[in-house]
Amino acid sequence: MASSDAGREGRMVDFCTPCWKPLFRTHKPSHECKTIDKIGSDHAPAAPHSRVMEYEVFLSFRGPDTRRGFADYLYFSLRDAGVRVFRDNEELRSGDEIGPGLCQGILQSKISIPIFSEGYASSKWCLRELAIIAECRRKVEQIVMPIFYDVTPDQVKNQTGKYKEALRRHANECRQCVGQWRSALSEVGRLKGWVLKDTADG
Numbered sequence: 001m002a003s004s005d006a007g008r009e010g011r012m013v014d015f016c017t018p019c020w021k022p023l024f025r026t027h028k029p030s031h032e033c034k035t036i037d038k039i040g041s042d043h044a045p046a047a048p049h050s051r052v053m054e055y056e057v058f059l060s061f062r063g064p065d066t067r068r069g070f071a072d073y074l075y076f077s078l079r080d081a082g083v084r085v086f087r088d089n090e091e092l093r094s095g096d097e098i099g100p101g102l103c104q105g106i107l108q109s110k111i112s113i114p115i116f117s118e119g120y121a122s123s124k125w126c127l128r129e130l131a132i133i134a135e136c137r138r139k140v141e142q143i144v145m146p147i148f149y150d151v152t153p154d155q156v157k158n159q160t161g162k163y164k165e166a167l168r169r170h171a172n173e174c175r176q177c178v179g180q181w182r183s184a185l186s187e188v189g190r191l192k193g194w195v196l197k198d199t200a201d202g
Contacts, residue, residue: 157189
């Protein structure tokens with residue numbers, strides 16, 4: 001995941017919206033929403049059949065919950081099987097910004113696998129990723145295969161329990177963003193996936 005440079009040329013968009021021109025719905029920026037650099041038109045998504053797939057899988061997960069356990073296991077298992085996997089590197093994050101590298105990582109993946117854990121919704125980064133994933137699913141027919149790790153699909157779909165609490169906290173900073181994140185959680189939470197329990201980290 002590459003962070004954007006505040007001095008980079010180009011139009012600015014809200015961080016809670018997808019960062020590709022054809023998928024961006026114009027609206028007035030809210031003072032509650034910080035901004036990220038907009039990817040140039042040369043990075044706009046092509047039709048599903050003509051998109052360049054640099055990766056086969058994009059993994060979205062909250063590091064403290066799964067990075068040293070299940071997420072690592074899944075990442076290395078896929079990589080050892082010859083699958084090209086994009087994994088967000090938390091160490092490269094900078095403030096509230098999502099750079100073009102992360103957007104491109106999602107867009108140029110054939111499949112996205114969000115790993116929903118108890119703390120997933122507490123991470124604004126994870127929710128921003130999920131909003132882009134959901135948009136890719138609708139606009140460019142990306143395959144989304146969710147994993148429900150120690151949570152139920154209903155918790156994600158209906159935003160109950162810790163998901164409800166996390167979104168309530170986020171709403172104090174950016175109510176508009178939370179509306180988009182709720183929609184993405186509801187959409188992806190309805191998809192068929194895997195429900196796993198934390199027994200021995202996978």
